[in-house]
Amino acid sequence: MEMGRINSLISTSALLWLILVLENVSTVYGNAEGDALYAFKKQLRDPNNVLQSWDPTLVNPCMWYHVTCNIDNSVTRIDLGSANLTGQLVSQLGQLTNLQYLELYNNNISGKIPQHLGNLTSLVSLDLFRNKLEGHIPKTLGKLQKLRNLYDRIIHILYFN
Ligand SMILES: *[C@@H]1O[C@H](CO)[C@@H](O)[C@H](O)[C@H]1NC(C)=O
Ligand SMILES: *[C@@H]1O[C@H](CO)[C@@H](O)[C@H](O)[C@H]1NC(C)=O
Ligand SMILES: *[C@@H]1O[C@H](CO)[C@@H](O)[C@H](O)[C@H]1NC(C)=O
Secondary structure, eight states: OOHHHHHHHHHHHHHHHHHHHHHHHIIIIIOHHHHHHHHHHHTOBOTTOTTTTOOTTSSSGGGSTTEEEOTTSOEEEEEOTTOOOEEEOOGGGGGOTTOOEEEOOSSEEEEOOOGGGGGOTTOSEEEOOSSEEOSOOOGGGGGOTTOOOOOOHHHHHHHHO
């Protein structure tokens, strides 16, 4: 093989290596919110494919359907009411620090509400009305002062009034 060809092979593989390294850096540091949402998606059953656009290899989740971001590309809304979803809430959702609206009414979500949702300090609406959740609302949610729209009404009355 001639020298020029070898050199170009070397630089091609160096470039590939660099792309792979950068790609890894952006999954680890750049897309924590996408990873958190993807963890939620992974254990949901989604017969209507409403989460089809939730592709974890994109640089952030802001282009996904049913997800809204602010100008800093941080997630502010998840709108998945009446989406025919079965599964559970995951603690990773507590990492979405700018989340204001978590709309999951009228699905088939079961299990407990993770304590980690108490870290969602920007939350103004947590709509879990008409699901199959059990247990009580974690006390950690009581510290969320902006939360004013908790549609699980009976529990709302018991814990917040
Ligand atoms: C919800 O999903 C089930 C399959 O799990 C399907 O039979 C049903 O028609 C769906 N309902 C709606 C409203 O899309
Ligand atoms: C709702 O979830 C339960 C499991 O929690 C499952 O057995 C049932 O089939 C689900 N219903 C629908 C309509 O998907
Ligand atoms: C989120 O909340 C949980 C339980 O309430 C706590 O253990 C955890 O350290 C919190 N995580 C962050 C990043 O604040």
